[in-house]
Amino acid sequence: MVQLELIPTTITEESTTTFINNMKLPIHRWFRFSAGYSAQWVQHEIIKFREELNQPVVIFDPFAGVGTTLLAGDMCGIRSYGVEAQPFLSRITQAKLGWGADIEKFLDFSNSVYRQAKHSNGDTGDYPTLIKKCFPDDTLAILDNLKKAWSKHNDGSVYSELTWLTITSILRVSSPVGTSQMELIQPKKSKKNFMHPLEAYQSQVQLMAQDMEIFQSQTPKSDSNALLYKGDMRNFSEMPKASINLVITSPPYANNFDYADATRFEMSFWGQIDKWSDLHRIRQNLVISCSHHAQAAGVNMQEVLQSKELNPIQEEIIEVCYKLAEERELHGGKKNYHLMVAGYFFDMVKVLSILRKICTKDAKLCFVVGDSAPYGIYVPVDEWLGRLALNVGFTGYYFEKTRDRNVKWRNRKHRVPLHEGRLWIRG
Ligand SMILES: C[S@@+](CC[C@H](N)C(=O)[O-])C[C@H]1O[C@@H](n2cnc3c(N)ncnc32)[C@H](O)[C@@H]1O
Incomplete structure (x- = not known):
């Protein structure tokens, strides 16, 4: 560890x-x-x-x-x-401050979302032009499955918010387009390395669970004091x-x-x-x-x-x-x-x-x-x-x-x- x-x-x-x-x-x-x-x-x-x-x-x-x-x-x-x-940044921060949550419950929640997403048919119809420019249709359909599965399970809990952040944080990783130094998305620039959304999701869930364990066991308090x-x-x-x-x-x-504008890409994906x-x-x-x-x-x-x-x-x-x-x-x-x-x-x-x-x-x-x-x-x-x-x-x-x-x-x-x-x- x-x-x-x-x-x-x-x-x-x-x-x-x-x-x-x-x-x-x-x-x-x-x-x-x-x-x-x-x-x-x-x-x-x-x-x-x-x-x-x-x-x-x-x-x-x-x-x-x-x-x-x-x-x-x-x-x-x-x-x-x-x-x-x-509001989008504060939601990310609030989710991060949930590091003290029960790790097993987070894994249960995120796995339920994963299972449902894996067996759904995604839709690419309703997304703003920016999102359509940043993903091929098949990738967007998988991300849409994750989004819909999350929405179905969303109960406003810390596990739900951590899983929302999981999906948010894999969006750029699974897109073949570039990002500027200041994190503005660049639909006209392509990049070589990007991941399959479901693989990115699984690996992000693992990383987050591991990080929660590190913080819970090594910081002076086992929960956030912020x-x-x-x-x-x-x-x-x-x-x-x-x-x-x-x-x-x-x-x-x-x-x-x-x-x-800094999180326009992510907010567009979530329909905000x-x-x-x-x-x-x-x-x-x-x-x-x-x-x-x-x-x-x-x-x-x-x-x-x-x-x-x-x-x-x-x-x-x-x-x-x-x-x-x-x-x-x-x-x-x-x-x-x-x-x-x-x-x-x-x-x-x-x-x-x-x-x-x-x-x-x-x-x-x-x-x-x-x-x-x-x-x-x-x-x-x-x-x-x-x-x-x-x-x-x-x-x-x-x-x-x-x-x-x-x-x-x-x-x-x-x-x-x-x-x-x-x-x-x-x-
Ligand atoms: C330079 S960034 C701070 C980055 C922070 N130190 C970190 O490491 O994440 C400035 C932040 O101020 C926020 N901000 C701008 N106007 C604000 C306001 N009126 N009230 C509170 N936050 C505001 C921006 O949204 C942005 O997140």
């Missing part, structure tokens, strides 16, 4: 802000999420903080993603809370004042990545969305970090830029946003980056203010974040977030770079050097 390493021997500075190593770790590896960071690094920070503080650590992740921070909290045996607004809230952090009010002493998180970056425009329903609860969201949300740039919440960065953000508004006229796509930048910082102040309330005076906060340069116009995201944090009542900040980005000048729309790292904020 895999031995869990609380503090790994192989953690490198560069890898701490990426998800890649998590694909070797039990439970984390159930769903690949490129926007995530290293679970082992989070564990390392929790342990360090526990030693410094000498009292119980309560950790919070306002942008929980696929639950990396919460599972790291489980590994260290501490209480954790998280918020995630993208609580996930499914909602929008910009108006989160569930936690009492001064109840958190450690925040480890990674907010969306102001870089036009669309978290609603049909076309691209359906994604807007999901974006409404997210921090504005992409241009089409900013436009649909109707960001009023003048009003936002004059708001007192943005005072500490006002002159600079006004300059950047007006430059972006001018620059957009020179580009065919006419992207609304000016609205995106204004909306992003306005949203992030709301989050920082809520964090100020729920964190103790001696709390430590870490934001894994990267800067950006839409249309080549530089936005110093870490620096501005730090200053906005001071303005809502935090006492200090500093930035620790982990890696350079955009320095290879390949396939890039601009040549502005960027970085990624950890913005540390003090309570």
Whole structure:
């Protein structure tokens, strides 16, 4: 059996802000999420903080993603809370937090689904075009059998949700089409290695059962000690004042990545969305970090830029946003980056203010974040977030770079050097 390493021997500075190593770790590896960071690094920070503080650590992740921070909290045996607004991602995380469930019952449930799927006739009629482009008919028919068998057995239990995740996590594995670095599905690109869906399903069930056993026998508690809230952090009010002493998180970056689109493929398979425009329903609860969201949300740039919440960065953000508004006229796509930048910082102040309330005076906060340069116009995201944090009542900040980005000048729309790292904020 895999031995869990609380503090790994192989953690490198560069890898701490990426998800890649998590694909070797039990439970984390159930769903690949490129926007995530290293679970082992989070564990390392929790342990360090526990030693410094000498009292119980309560950790919070306002942008929980696929639950990396919460599972790291489980590994260290501490209480954790998280918020995630993208409903498909929060469902994945909730299913992962079911690692303490009865393994035999999970196997019974998933095997019943398998048996029924094996003896059914699948249908490929009702799927959105994206799904039809990503699977040959016979593969889609088998996946449809699994989906229908699961729907028949679905009783809302943890076993049902674990099996839902099993099917979700084999979709890309059984598709012959490619996936971009940021996990966006690419129907026009083909890949060599893909699996038969029923084989992929069986092997995923085995992997998940094995991982549950590892976690149950090797973590301090035999069940998760994490609580996930499914909602929008910009108006989160569930936690009492001064109840958190450690925040480890990674907010969306102001870089036009669309978290609603990130699981479009899976949501289309499950019938949750049909076309691209359906994604807007999901974006409404997210921090504005992409241009089409900013436009649909109707960001009023003048009003936002004059708001007192943005005072500490006002002159600079006004300059950047007006430059972006001018620059957009020179580009065919006419992207609304000016609205995106204004909306992003306005949203992030709301989050920082809520964090100020729920964190103790001696709390430590870490934001894994990267800067950006839409249309080549530089936005110093870490620096501005730090200053906005001071303005809502935090006492200090500093930035620790982990890696350079955009320095290879390949396939890039601009040549502005960027970085990624950890913005540390003090309570
Ligand atoms: C960079 S990812 C976090 C990844 C996470 N650290 C992990 O390892 O899985 C940012 C996350 O913030 C979520 N998010 C965006 N806006 C949000 C909001 N208003 N409230 C809560 N979560 C939000 C996104 O859906 C996304 O999952």
